Structure formats: structure tokens, C-alpha cells
Amino acid sequence: MLYYYCDTVKNLLLSTLEIDFASPLPVYEQIKKNIKQAIARNLIEENQALPSIRDLASFLKINPNTVARAYRELTQEKIINGRAGVGFWVEHSEQLDLKKTDMLREEFSKFTEKAIDMGFSRQQIKDMLGSFFPEEDPK
Helix, strand or coil: CHHHHHHHHHHHHHHHCCCCCCCCCCHHHHHHHHHHHHHHCCCCCCCCECCCHHHHHHHHCCCHHHHHHHHHHHHHCCCEEEECCCEEEECCCCCHHHHHHHHHHHHHHHHHHHHHHCCCCHHHHHHHHHHHCCCCCCC
16 A cells, blocks of 8 residues: 555656656756756655656666755755655645745746746736735625
């Protein structure tokens, strides 16, 4: 049963993992970003195991050192815990909600920059966001 559980988590992560080898963003940074997003979206929860370095490198067809670097940096950021040969899992931490907020803030900042680059004003962006969250009808 544990194998099935770990395999399910691995498949969830791998099915959402997006790596663009043409991107100027290094692959290890893209791996970190994808894992952070999977955690923020609750695809991977606290204390759940991540794919092994070897499994993830094999799936992505990249050098295991690239995955190891991503995992090492996520460990330094206290987002995941573990070590090579033992396994890695999402760190249990009271700070996880703050990390999720920081991740969302970072993504929103990138979105805002792209919208401004496309010629939208800050007010247009605010109005557009407001349309996604209409106020409740006060009946």
C-alpha cells in the first residue's frame, strides 16, 4: 500500500511538471518552481514523499545532479526535507502557509509585469481582477 501511495504522489507531480528546455530559466529552477506550485495547489501535501532523484531525472531525461540541486535548494529553503539515498518529502512546517502566500505573491507579480508589458494600465488590471471577484449581492 505504501508503494501505491508514493507512486500516486509521484504520478501527480510528474503529470503537472512542465520543463521548457528552451527557457532561459535553468532546469533546476523550473523543477523547484513546479514543486512549489504543486505544494501550493495541494497536489502534494505536508509529509508526502517526492519522487527519488533518480526517478525524476529519468522521467525528465536529465542529469540526476540537476534534480539533486533542485532538491538541495528546496531543502535549504525548508520547503522539503530529506537526503539522497533516504528520500525527500514535503517539510511539515507552520511556515508553509506563509511560503504559499509568498509563492502566490511572486506569481502575481510576474502576471502583473506581463500585463503591463502588454500595455494594460494598473487600473485596467485592478478592474479585470475585480470582475473575477464580484461583490456579494447584499439582499
